[in-house]
Amino acid sequence: MEDNLNLVGAVDQGTSSTRFLVFNAKTAELLCYHQVEVTQLFPHEGWVEEDPIEILRSVHECIEKTTENLLKMNICLSAIKAIGITNQRETTVVWDKLTGQPLHNAIVWCDNRTQSTVDQLVAKTPNKSQDYLKKYCGLPISTYFSAVKIRWLMDNRPDVKKAIDEGTALFGTIDSWLLWNLTGGAKGGGKHVTDITNASRTMLFNIRTQQWDDELLNFFSIPASVLPEVRSSSEHYGDMCEGVLSGVPLCGCLGDQHAALVGHTCFSPGDAKNTYGTGCFLLQNTGKRPITSKHGLLTTVAYKLGKDEPTHYALEGSIAVAGGLVRWLRDNLGIIKESADIEELARTVNGSGEVVFVPAFSGLYAPYWRTDARGTVCGITQWTTKAHIAYAALEAVCFQTREIIEAMRQDACDVPEDGKSPSTTSLQVDGGMTNNQLLMQLQANILGCTVLKPSMPESTALGAAMAAGKAIGVWSLKPEDLTTVTFERFEPTISQDQIASHYAKWKLAVQKSMGWHYSSETDSNLPGTDSQGTTSANHIFPGTVFIMSTFLLLAFTRDTS
Ligand SMILES: Nc1ncnc2c1ncn2[C@@H]1O[C@H](COP(=O)(O)OP(=O)(O)O)[C@@H](O)[C@H]1O
Numbered sequence: 001m002e003d004n005l006n007l008v009g010a011v012d013q014g015t016s017s018t019r020f021l022v023f024n025a026k027t028a029e030l031l032c033y034h035q036v037e038v039t040q041l042f043p044h045e046g047w048v049e050e051d052p053i054e055i056l057r058s059v060h061e062c063i064e065k066t067t068e069n070l071l072k073m074n075i076c077l078s079a080i081k082a083i084g085i086t087n088q089r090e091t092t093v094v095w096d097k098l099t100g101q102p103l104h105n106a107i108v109w110c111d112n113r114t115q116s117t118v119d120q121l122v123a124k125t126p127n128k129s130q131d132y133l134k135k136y137c138g139l140p141i142s143t144y145f146s147a148v149k150i151r152w153l154m155d156n157r158p159d160v161k162k163a164i165d166e167g168t169a170l171f172g173t174i175d176s177w178l179l180w181n182l183t184g185g186a187k188g189g190g191k192h193v194t195d196i197t198n199a200s201r202t203m204l205f206n207i208r209t210q211q212w213d214d215e216l217l218n219f220f221s222i223p224a225s226v227l228p229e230v231r232s233s234s235e236h237y238g239d240m241c242e243g244v245l246s247g248v249p250l251c252g253c254l255g256d257q258h259a260a261l262v263g264h265t266c267f268s269p270g271d272a273k274n275t276y277g278t279g280c281f282l283l284q285n286t287g288k289r290p291i292t293s294k295h296g297l298l299t300t301v302a303y304k305l306g307k308d309e310p311t312h313y314a315l316e317g318s319i320a321v322a323g324g325l326v327r328w329l330r331d332n333l334g335i336i337k338e339s340a341d342i343e344e345l346a347r348t349v350n351g352s353g354e355v356v357f358v359p360a361f362s363g364l365y366a367p368y369w370r371t372d373a374r375g376t377v378c379g380i381t382q383w384t385t386k387a388h389i390a391y392a393a394l395e396a397v398c399f400q401t402r403e404i405i406e407a408m409r410q411d412a413c414d415v416p417e418d419g420k421s422p423s424t425t426s427l428q429v430d431g432g433m434t435n436n437q438l439l440m441q442l443q444a445n446i447l448g449c450t451v452l453k454p455s456m457p458e459s460t461a462l463g464a465a466m467a468a469g470k471a472i473g474v475w476s477l478k479p480e481d482l483t484t485v486t487f488e489r490f491e492p493t494i495s496q497d498q499i500a501s502h503y504a505k506w507k508l509a510v511q512k513s514m515g516w517h518y519s520s521e522t523d524s525n526l527p528g529t530d531s532q533g534t535t536s537a538n539h540i541f542p543g544t545v546f547i548m549s550t551f552l553l554l555a556f557t558r559d560t561s
């Protein structure tokens with residue numbers, strides 16, 4: 001058996017699936033992995049939950065299967081020197097610290113049950129602005145982030161409220177839940193920790209002071225006692241307490257999008273990557289200073305790779321629905337059997353036939369931040385087939401990405417002294433959807449730039465492994481030590497003029513998706529306020545539509561009589 005290797009494991013706990021992967025720390029080569037799909041529960045319209053126990057079991061299963069494969073490859077498990085964790089972010093778990101049992105299913109990041117909570121929170125800000133807390137946490141008040149989900153649990157689940165009040169409950173994002181359990185949990189020794197990137201997605205963490213913030217905790221009325229300790233993304237959190245890897249140090253932790261930024265070695269200001277998973281997230285490194293977006297992007301911590309290392313920040317464009325739309329076509333419409341089948345189906349037609357699909361299932365995230373938007377399919381004719389819908393679904397992911405790139409370019413123009421926008425000539429990509437060659441080609445065409453897919457596309461897990469390997473000194477992140485990455489390239493095959501009218505239709509369809517849903521508790525507060533706190537002419541409600549149509553009908557009758 002080969003045992004003079006330095007290997008690093010990575011748990012990648014995503015929204016759709018869990019993976020455990022093992023990398024060679026010297027060459028960054030992926031040796032083997034195992035993947036298990038995670039059940040998503042939809043108990044009510046707009047609600048998305050996952051079972052924290054199933055998530056934990058999936059991690060153990062993936063570790064067992066991957067290590068079995070390593071042994072079959074004649075590799076000794078003692079070669080695994082460290083483990084990193086990367087995870088779906090914002091997803092909220094509250095559990096009993098004495099029994100280790102979750103007090104509720106995990107409320108997943110894209111769940112929008114908290115819409116009326118958001119409306120009430122915005123209504124209590126002095127300027128009635130979604131952006132009121134941005135100066136502290138870099139985020140708009142939205143259904144997306146953890147604090148709003150904790151607030152909902154406290155308001156709607158008396159047992160959760162009681163446990164929090166009595167000090168027996170712990171809160172964590174998925175990284176915390178896993179780290180606490182893998183280091184001993186209720187049996188003893190469980191470490192209640194999180195890393196700075198995950199903390200920066202809760203709305204309770206001040207990204208400038210880099211601490212939990214009393215003003216934010218007061219705003220949401222959440223006690224600090226439930227929160228994990230915040231650590232850097234690369235340091236020793238504790239050791240695996242059981243199983244075949246018992247004793248191996250857990251020493252890398254980043255939210256999945258931040259891990260992908262590291263995996264792509266986006267270490268310089270201006271470097272950017274786009275990850276196509278359940279959602280789609282474009283992050284651009286902005287260096288050691290947080291930059292506030294004026295164009296609907298989030299400010300977030302990019303990474304802090306060691307206790308004594310500087311914190312780097314990023315601008316982020318978050319798209320709620322990307323691969324999730326493919327899963328919806330599979331599970332809800334049944335027009336494909338496997339996610340990968342969408343490519344074959346879409347290739348049976350030459351285009352979407354002018355169909356535009358805006359998948360605003362959870363409202364629209366960046367750059368609009370409109371909780372009132374809902375999914376819309378425009379341009380259907382008698383001629384439309386499921387293949388056109390599939391094609392439009394793939395285009396939707398690409399058009400959303402284009403909107404994020406445009407917002408980043410606009411922000412870069414606003415800060416000319418250090419404003420660097422993502423390269424206009426290429427975009428680095430990763431994530432499950434990038435296996436779709438048609439999607440990658442459409443993305444190159446719609447952006448008018450080269451799309452670069454690394455030949456080893458598990459960038460998220462790679463980033464977590466790099467952070468863990470760095471913490472124990474087996475993985476050097478010095479530029480001269482980084483291994484050369486080879487890419488598959490997708491070049492634009494049509495001109496931007498050819499795409500312009502289609503993009504204009506996308507923009508029109510986005511407007512049509514807005515103003516569809518509003519929560520009854522706060523109807524009177526809603527019309528006309530966008531994320532910049534300005535009045536939007538496009539924010540038209542059904543009642544308004546009725547009044548306007550009656551007015552037009554009357555006017556028309558009068559003119560022609
Ligand atoms: N070949 C494909 N074409 C289109 N979508 C795909 C393909 N393969 C996977 N997907 C979608 O990508 C998502 C899974 O990607 P992954 O990066 O594993 O997600 P996550 O990190 O959210 O768990 C699923 O939503 C799935 O529907």
Ligand SMILES: O=P(O)(O)OC[C@H](O)CO
Binds near residue numbers: 255277278280
């Ligand atoms: O599961 P993914 O890869 O789509 O990532 C989810 C994000 O972390 C949510 O913010």
